[in-house]
Amino acid sequence: DTAVSQTPKYLVTQxxxxxxxxxxxxxxxDTMYWYKQDSKKFLKIMFSYNNKELIINExxxxxxxPKSPDKAHLNLHINSLELGDSAVYFCASGITGLDExxxxxxxxxxxxx
Amino acid sequence: xxxxxxxxxxxxxxxAIVQINCTxxxxxxxxLSWYQQHDGGAPTFLSYNALDGLEETGRFSSFLxxxxxxxxxxxxxxxxxxxxxxxxxxxxxxxxxxxxxGKGTMLLVSP
Numbered sequence: 285d286t287a288v289s290q291t292p293k294y295l296v297t298q299x300x301x302x303x304x305x306x307x308x309x310x311x312x313x314d315t316m317y318w319y320k321q322d323s324k325k326f327l328k329i330m331f332s333y334n335n336k337e338l339i340i341n342e343x344x345x346x347x348x349x350p351k352s353p354d355k356a357h358l359n360l361h362i363n364s365l366e367l368g369d370s371a372v373y374f375c376a377s378g379i380t381g382l383d384e385x386x387x388x389x390x391x392x393x394x395x396x397x
Numbered sequence: 398x399x400x401x402x403x404x405x406x407x408x409x410x411x412x413a414i415v416q417i418n419c420t421x422x423x424x425x426x427x428x429l430s431w432y433q434q435h436d437g438g439a440p441t442f443l444s445y446n447a448l449d450g451l452e453e454t455g456r457f458s459s460f461l462x463x464x465x466x467x468x469x470x471x472x473x474x475x476x477x478x479x480x481x482x483x484x485x486x487x488x489x490x491x492x493x494x495x496x497x498x499g500k501g502t503m504l505l506v507s508p
Contacts, residue, residue: 317496325482327440327498340495374439384430384488384496388439 287311290375290389297365298397305360305392307375315339316358317376317386318350327374333358362394370396399423401499403485408505409475417470417502419485427488429461429468430496435481443470443483472504480506 290307297303309316318330332340336352347363358375372393378386401421409415419429428447432440444452446461446468458471472479482501489495 319498325434325501327484327501329495329497332495378496384428384445384486385442386432386440386496388441390439 288375288377288387288389290373290392292392293390294393294395296395296397299365299367301365302361302363303365303394304362305373305375305394307358307360307389309356309375309377309387311377311387313377313379313387314355315378316352316355317378318358318360319374319376319388321372321374321391323371330373331358331360365394365396367396370394399487399489399497401485401487401497403483403499403502405500406503406505408507410507411475411477413475414471414473415475415504417472417483417485417504419468419470419499421466421468421485421487421499423466423487423489423497425490426463426466427490429459430486430488431457431459431470432484432486432498433481434484434501440484475506477506477508480504 288309315334317332321327330344331350333352349361352358372391374391375389376386403419430445431443434440444459451460456473461468482503484498484501486496486498
């Protein structure tokens with residue numbers, strides 16, 4: 285069983301469209317994250333949720349809206365996609381405050397044309 | 398804010414030992430983690446140091462010096478499959494625990 289699963293793996297779309305990426309974890313973790321990895325492989329945190337509550341929002345444009353219906357799911361909706369949104373988006377979950385070990389999903393490669 | 402510095406690239410041969418250094422600046426430091434990422438793959442956890450000293454896990458070891466804001470990842474008996482990017486990451490408490498990644502070190506292992 286996959287610990288952290290996100291779909292889709294690839295997403296190719298036109299500028300201006302709206303798209304969603306889904307993430308689910310079956311590890312029983314309280315905290316989930318979205319990270320963005322750019323073409324230079326820099327991993328930057330976007331959002332953190334703890335038990336469905338937004339904890340961190342790192343200066344992400346409000347076109348990005350995370351939604352956590354329960355602590356096992358954290359979806360990412362992106363409105364009005366721009367060229368600069370092209371990147372790999374990783375969902376992750378973990379138990380913070382202990383060993384800070386994060387489990388990452390396989391990533392969603394978003395290409396905005 | 399937080400900042401981490403690590404070399405962008407390291408090359409080594411099979412069977413060798415390589416050390417990837419990481420220096421950091423952060424407030425509310427909890428610990429230093431290391432993650433491995435193969436091309437096209439997801440980052441995977443390697444190790445975590447909250448206290449000074451060396452942690453060993455098989456061929457990989459990680460070291461932390463809190464007073465020097467410095468750590469390193471040591472990879473022994475290098476194998477071709479170790480070719481990947483290695484990220485150090487600091488855990489800090491700026492209100493809530495966060496994990497901030499360095500820019501990664503690409504390790505290329507040659508025969």
